[in-house]
Amino acid sequence: MSNILRISLFILFAGSPTMLGYAATPDGQLQINIIDPATQTPLPVRIELTNTRGRTVRLGKSAAGALGNHFYLTGQGVLGLKRGDYLFTLDAGPEYKTQRGDFKIERHADDSKVVEMHRFTDLEKEGWYAGDFDSVRNAKDLPLMAQVEALHFVPSVAWTYDGKKWSESPRNIMLPVDEVDPQAAGRKLGAYAARVEQPGGTLLLFADEPMVEKPFEVEAGWSTEKILLAAVEADLHVVAASPVEWELPVWIATDELSTVALLTRNDYGDYRQGSDKGTRPRDTSFYPGKQGQAQWEQAVYFHLLNCGLQVTPVAGSGSGANEMPLGSNRTYVYHANAFSPEAWWRGVEQGATVVTNGPLLRPQVGGQPPGTTFSLGNGGQVDYQVGLNLASRDARVEYLEVIKNGETFAEVRLSDWVAKKGQLPPVSFDSSGWFAVRAATTEEQKYQYALNSPYYVESTEGPRVSRESVEFFLAWLDELAELPADERSASEAEIAKAREFWQQLLSEANAP
Known part of the structure; x- marks a missing residue:
């Protein structure tokens, strides 16, 4: 069956389905019904909508989860649009085939079309549950986005420490997801994460309960290592934001860090809006071009494993801090029974993960x-x-x-x-x-x-x-020690102690 579907517009009057998105002063409305033919039920999707010149069509605040070139549809409803020709791309997560097509907005058209999305695999039935470890998305849209993207674990960043103070995310991030949508049961969604962004690197912290308040007090001058240890003391899960954070060898030496984000918000040029400040730069002669950053991160991760260390990879998209769709970089965690946060974290601790983009x-x-x-x-x-x-x-x-x-x-x-x-x-x-x-x-x-x-x-x-591989990290520590004081948080004493570990x-x- 071709994945190119043509949809014609017809004008709707009384009794129309839910309005999904609305352009300023629309000329017409598109009724769209998207189903899974295996179940004959409506299927929510992510949509990219462009005109024939390739320009993104934006529908304003009425479009759910709108970010960059995409937004989300509940599966059936109405799009209010100006006259013209449009191209669309529909995705229902990585387990459904992408559908592409076009339609034309004309007044008084009287045609409509049902779009079928075909599933080709079901990882949840195999015991694999997906999550995105790095996002900053509106809580009210998370249940719909997580359903579309087949994500069970989406901890949005609630607090950020910038080296001086904690800052709370906007209120729309901090809303309790179960109050926004009771149907979010069975997933872990919402403000459960914090970022520590210091000179020398970034840590991701995760709580088992919503972070309605800052995770803990940080005193002036604390190094990232000291914050890491405080997070462990506070029973938070700690993840290095990438394998190339400058102070990674110091953190590993504490024996309190065993999880590293491998696919990260900074990997890809087209979406690169996050900062890579605080990371050890790659040698572009060995790791060139658009693929180079991800290859460099993977090479460092392999060095960690070659040191005899059991380090679990996870992944995060940075969606909201950049324009990548939620779950573009994702972690699958295996556990035999139905999803639960406890089983999820146990799977991470046991290393039962796959990272993918x-x-x-x-x-x-x-x-x-x-x-x-x-x-x-x-x-x-x-x-x-x-x-x-x-x-x-x-x-x-x-x-x-x-x-x-x-x-x-x-x-x-x-x-x-x-x-x-x-x-x-x-x-x-x-x-x-x-x-x-x-x-x-x-x-x-x-x-x-x-x-x-x-x-x-x-x-x-x-x-x-x-x-x-051990010598690779000892040389790394030497370079770290040579950084200006304002480009690292680790003290000379902490670097010296870490060097003892690696020696x-x-x-x-x-x-x-």
């Missing part, structure tokens, strides 16, 4: 989710067979990679993977290490990929610790 990747090894540690025993080689479910709504997945200890162990064309009924080549270990699966697409404008949190393999000698880890290195 496109492909829907769900691996399992021996029936176990990512984050599992396998015991290698006293020697000999063990092969681990990766089973994989994969789907992609957007650009075609070009290849699959099995990553072993930060290097490509096997690269498999998608057609070969399909021929082998979803099995990848077994990955072999005779000593400690880690492995993961990465799926990349043919998209050229950004690095579009999915990556699971690693599976770990440990022998009786303990985790694999790479000398090269000790270097003494335990058992791999190149």
Whole structure:
């Protein structure tokens, strides 16, 4: 079935459906009904609406969740528009096929069309629940947006610490979502997050209850490390805003940080409105172009794993701070039963995650989710067979990679993977290490990929610790120490203490 649908306009009078969006002085109204043909029920969607010159059509404050080039529809209703030709793109989250088409606004037209959105996978039925760790969106629109984007966990930023004081987000962010929409039950939505933006890096903090007040008091001159420790003391979940925050090696050395945002608000040039101040810059000769930032962040993350550290990746879009749709960068967390915040965080702590900005990747090894540690025993080689479910709504997945200890162990064309009924080549270990699966697409404008949190393999000698990777972070600390005082929050004493941690880890290195 073609995904190009033509919709004609007809003028509505009394008894029309809910008004979804309204342009100033419209010439006509478009009745649109969007359904899931499998259930024959209305399906809410995200819509991008443009004229034939490619310019975004904005419908003002009446359009739900309007941001940049998109807004949200409840599934049936009316769009008030001026006369002319229009192009549309409809999305109902990454598990439905995108629909594109056009329509014409003419007076007294008497035609209408139902748009069918076709689901091609259902991750919730498999036990995978999606979340966006970084957003700043209006609370009243969150239930609709989360439903459209198939998100269960959306903690909006309620408070931001700028190095001097806490600032509360606008009231429309702080509204209790369950008061806005009782149908939001079964999801964790609303003002549960805070950002600490200091010279030297940014931390994301998450509470189990709405942050109606600032998370805790911060005294003048506190370093980000001290704030991190205070957050842990306050029973908050702490996430590094990216793997390239300047003070990351200091935070890791506290042994209180084990979660890092891998796909972040600063990855892509077209949407880049967030600040990357406080991050270690990439070498553009090694990580060039629009894909370079995401590749650099991933390379640093692999160095963390090669140091024998079990670090869980998560992802956040920054939607609201930039114009990316909610869930553009997302985290899937596996847990066997129905969604609950407690099960969600337990899955994160166990490393049962996949991060993605496109492909829907769900691996399992021996029936176990990512984050599992396998015991290698006293020697000999063990092969681990990766089973994989994969789907992609957007650009075609070009290849699959099995990553072993930060290097490509096997690269498999998608057609070969399909021929082998979803099995990848077994990955072999005779000593400690880690492995993961990465799926990349043919998209050229950004690095579009999915990556699971690693599976770990440990022998009786303990985790694999790479000398090269530990030395990478020791050199990082040297550069951090050389930064001007106003470009970092870490004190010389904190850097020196962190250096002791990494020197000790270097003494335990058992791999190149």
